[in-house]
Amino acid sequence: MTDSVKLIKVRESIQADNEQHAQDLRQKLKASKTLLINIMSSPGAGKTSLLLQTTSRLKDEYSMAVIEADIDSTVDAERLAHSGVEAIQLRTGGFCHLDVPMVQQGLDSLDTDVLDLIFIENVGNLVCPAEFDTGAALDVMILSVPEGDDKPLKYPLMFSKCDALIINKIDYLGTSLTDFDLKLLEKRVRKLNGGIRIFPLSSRTGEGIDIWTDWLTNKAADHNK
Amino acid sequence: MHELPVTEKILTIALKHAERNGLKTIYSITLQVGRLTDLQDEWLQHYFNYLSRDTIAQDARLIIIPEPIKLQCGECGTIIETKKRDLQDITCPHCGADGGFSIMSGRGYYIEEMEAE
Numbered sequence: 001m002t003d004s005v006k007l008i009k010v011r012e013s014i015q016a017d018n019e020q021h022a023q024d025l026r027q028k029l030k031a032s033k034t035l036l037i038n039i040m041s042s043p044g045a046g047k048t049s050l051l052l053q054t055t056s057r058l059k060d061e062y063s064m065a066v067i068e069a070d071i072d073s074t075v076d077a078e079r080l081a082h083s084g085v086e087a088i089q090l091r092t093g094g095f096c097h098l099d100v101p102m103v104q105q106g107l108d109s110l111d112t113d114v115l116d117l118i119f120i121e122n123v124g125n126l127v128c129p130a131e132f133d134t135g136a137a138l139d140v141m142i143l144s145v146p147e148g149d150d151k152p153l154k155y156p157l158m159f160s161k162c163d164a165l166i167i168n169k170i171d172y173l174g175t176s177l178t179d180f181d182l183k184l185l186e187k188r189v190r191k192l193n194g195g196i197r198i199f200p201l202s203s204r205t206g207e208g209i210d211i212w213t214d215w216l217t218n219k220a221a222d223h224n225k
Numbered sequence: 226m227h228e229l230p231v232t233e234k235i236l237t238i239a240l241k242h243a244e245r246n247g248l249k250t251i252y253s254i255t256l257q258v259g260r261l262t263d264l265q266d267e268w269l270q271h272y273f274n275y276l277s278r279d280t281i282a283q284d285a286r287l288i289i290i291p292e293p294i295k296l297q298c299g300e301c302g303t304i305i306e307t308k309k310r311d312l313q314d315i316t317c318p319h320c321g322a323d324g325g326f327s328i329m330s331g332r333g334y335y336i337e338e339m340e341a342e
Contacts, residue, residue, distance in 0.1 A: 005252060010242050010336040014234045096227050127263050128227040131332070153313050157261050160328055187324065191313060194299050194325030 018133060021100035025107075025135030033224040034112045036103075036120065037216075038136035040158065043124035045144040046168040048076045049203040051119055055085045057213050062116040062220065067106035069098050069123045076121060086110070097128035100135045116224060117216075126151065130158035137223055140164045145172040145180045152188035160192040166212060167200040228264055231334060232272040238336050239282055248341040251282040255338045259292040259331040260309055285339070294331030298322050304329060 013019070029036050039047050055064050065086040068077045077089035088106045092098065103120060110118065120136060122129045141162040143151055146169060152159045159165070167185070172178045186198055197215060201208030239254050258264055266289045277283045296305045296315065300322040307315055316323045 004342045005340055006246070006248070006342060008242055008246055008248070008339050008341055010238065010338055012238050012242075012336050014231055014238065014334040014336065017234075095230065099230075131227070131262060156309070156312050157328075157332060188313060190324040191315065192296070192326055192328060194327075 015131075015133075018099050018101075021104075022133035022135040025100055025104065026137055029112065029135075029137065030223065032112045034115050034118060035138070035220045035223045036118050036134075036136040037138045037140060038098075038120045038122055038129075038134045039140050039142065040122045040126070040129045040162075041124060041142035041144070042126055042147060045124075045142045045147065046203050047121050047124070047142060048079055050142060050166065050168060051080060051085075051121060052083050053203050053206065053209050054119075054213055054216070055080075056083065057209065058117070058217070059084070061217070063114055064117045064119070065110050065115050066119045066121060067103060067110075068121045069102070092123055096123055096125060097132045098122050098134050099132045103134050103136075117220060126155040126158045130155065130161055138163050138219060140166065142166045142168050143185075144169040145178055149180050149182070149185035149188070152185065152191070156192055159189050159196075162193065162196055164197040164199060164212075164215065165189060167198065168203055170200045170207065171202045171205050173200075228268040228272050229276075231264060232269055232276055235269075235273065235287075235336060236276050236280070236282060239285070239339055240280060242339065243281060243341055246341070249281060250342055251285040252340040252342075253286045253288055254282070254336060255288040255290065257290045257292045257333070257335045257337055259333045260294045261328065261331040262334065264334070281341075290337070292331055292333060292335075295329040296326040297329050299325035299327060 041047050051066055066080050068087055068089045069092050077087040080087035088109050090102060090106050120134055139162045141158060173180060189196060199212040201212055239251055243251055270287050273287055294307050296307060298317040301320040303317055303319040
């Protein structure tokens with residue numbers, strides 16, 4: 001290095017452009033009265049099953065679509081399309097999360113003027129999707145009982161950013177298959193997220209789903225007015 | 226886990242500032258990385274070396290400064306600095322609250338500065 005080496009002050013956030021895109025998208029979807037909901041979880045927590053339950057209960061009230069992120073398969077989109085919900089498959093090609101430009105690709109194939117609710121089924125992991133804004137108005141996480149009540153200790157960022165937490169597969173609770181402690185989990189989650197709404201439910205038996213869909217209906221009425 | 230897309234952004238931003246300032250070689254890039262993110266320092270450099278080949282940043286060293294985790298108590302507003310492993314045991318030293326903290330810092334990544342000519 002020589003004397004001509006300079007120190008350049010940059011002070012730029014690596015996330016800044018995505019965050020700007022996210023704000024722009026939120027404004028645009030607010031204007032078109034479309035509620036975008038980002039669903040995040042581990043693989044196998046039940047994102048697709050919950051979406052099927054949710055859309056089948058709300059189909060008379062709302063026009064809905066799902067943007068599916070999958071590393072390299074179309075299994076989930078096929079399940080959804082089979083149920084009559086429009087599903088756009090994004091192949092993330094190895095990416096571990098969605099950001100706004102990827103979500104926008106999915107939205108480009110949908111008519112947002114007609115749609116009331118659009119769900120994003122994010123890539124299944126609890127690390128990367130926590131750090132990237134998708135432009136959604138609501139962030140929702142699903143934790144399933146078999147994963148254990150210690151997950152907030154391992155993935156604090158994910159639990160801290162969500163508006164709602166769905167505890168799926170509660171039909172396991174009270175059986176010898178699990179020692180999951182719902183009260184302890186709630187205490188751990190509220191440590192870094194005092195305002196989060198928690199919905200214990202079972203996509204398999206349907207228990208608790210109505211409370212979740214009622215909440216979602218209120219959120220949609222508020223957002224899309 | 227997502228060091229690759231983050232590293233791509235670091236390179237893009239560094240090259241943009243180099244062009245703006247009419248620079249020919251980047252020697253180092255100083256980053257601030259929040260302690261709540263799961264980025265691994267050694268992987269950032271590893272991917273950076275790969276992505277920056279044949280650019281003016283190809284020999285640049287990444288200098289990573291950890292950004293501490295700071296929480297604000299939802300009850301009394303006290304700011305508390307903590308470590309990731311201590312998050313679950315936190316209580317507010319001022320009012321004793323044991324939940325409802327918000328994260329004030331520790332989740333971002335910033336490019337602070339770079340050495341170049």
